[in-house]
Amino acid sequence: MSNLFPKSANKLPLQIIILVFVLGGLVTAGTTYYATNSYINVGYAPVQPVPFSHALHAGQLGIDCRYCHVGVDKSATSSVPAAQTCMNCHNQVKTDSPLLQVVRDSYASGDPVPWVKIHQAPDYVYFNHSVHIARGVSCVECHGKINEMDVVHQAKSLSMGFCLECHREPEKFVRDPKLVTNLDWKHPEGVEGQLRDGKKFVHDWNIKPPQSCSGCHR
């Protein structure tokens, strides 16, 4: 009787098991890397109706975030400014720029400028801006260095794991609330200084970030 299978077939079961593990690993790695917010959402930089540069207004001119986003320290929403805020200066600066036509039309008609929203929390997340600002969580922690962006893009993943990183160890992130809109600020004494002052803030202000589901989901 001749050999039905060649001798090399003896190795086949082991080779198949190894291949299954290799493929499984690749699929897991690929899903972790590509099917999460860090890949899908980070870097989203839509074309806006007005090419407004945060790098110029917030960076170069040093205008405070709250000059335009007035609601951020008072309400859950960080409000997008009405066209009147732009016209505070642009009724005198670059009054004939075609790029600002949308703003002038909005100011005249009262219809909003159709800005494209970048940072989307799912509708089952109840994020409140004011409580974070009041307790010294800087804008930069979630939005990145907006003051260096000509075109704003999403800089952080804003996944639930991202939120929990800070909710579990707030002392690594909280700072003096007077400094929240200073996006370039880092603790002058580095990590050790941040941890020391952070722990003090967490204790003095009784910061207890919720880690239970109902803290953010209702």
Added chain:
Amino acid sequence: MRYVYLTVFFIVVLAVSILGFRGSLSTRTPLEIFPDMDHQAKYKPQAESKFFADGRVDRPRPAGTVAFGRMSDAADANFLKADPALFEGKDAKGSWIKGYPSAITVDAKFLERGQEKYTIYCAPCHGAVGDGNGITKQYGMGATPTYHDERLRNIAEGDLFNTITHGKGNMLSYAEKLAAQDRWAVIAYVRALQRAAHATVADVPAEHKSQLGIK
């Protein structure tokens, strides 16, 4: 077997070259892999409405309406904006008040609040010390008056309040940015700036003189 691994390697290289790396900029709307309940049938602030003709979720206030109701029966200065001194800067006869409304207490904390609000909303044009040399001047903003001339040093507080509330000349209203109490805090801080600009050595308290290096 070698060919199987070569194929796998080829597929991986192909996938990475098509999908790219994390964090690269894109103008395309992000993909939603599990939309679940991300988008619910409810309105969020400043969102788009398909129901109202103007497409706005936030409804504009009909003219002449005032806030109705309040959280408790406790006295609330904001209720119906009943106090003309606090909300218009006018006294009972309708002229600009001098000094501050009775609902306002000017203390160090109030001045600090004024300094914070001034730095955010006023300093870009009026300058950090109120001399009218804010950063926007370099970018073509017209002449912003200094606070330190005779006219503005003697102007009634109520008149200043009116300017912040309704704007004046090229300056638009800041009523949407500053609550009435915040506007009074800004006025108190502007008064402090005016006093500082005309201060002499005699005004410096003794314990601070050495800090400034003066005798």
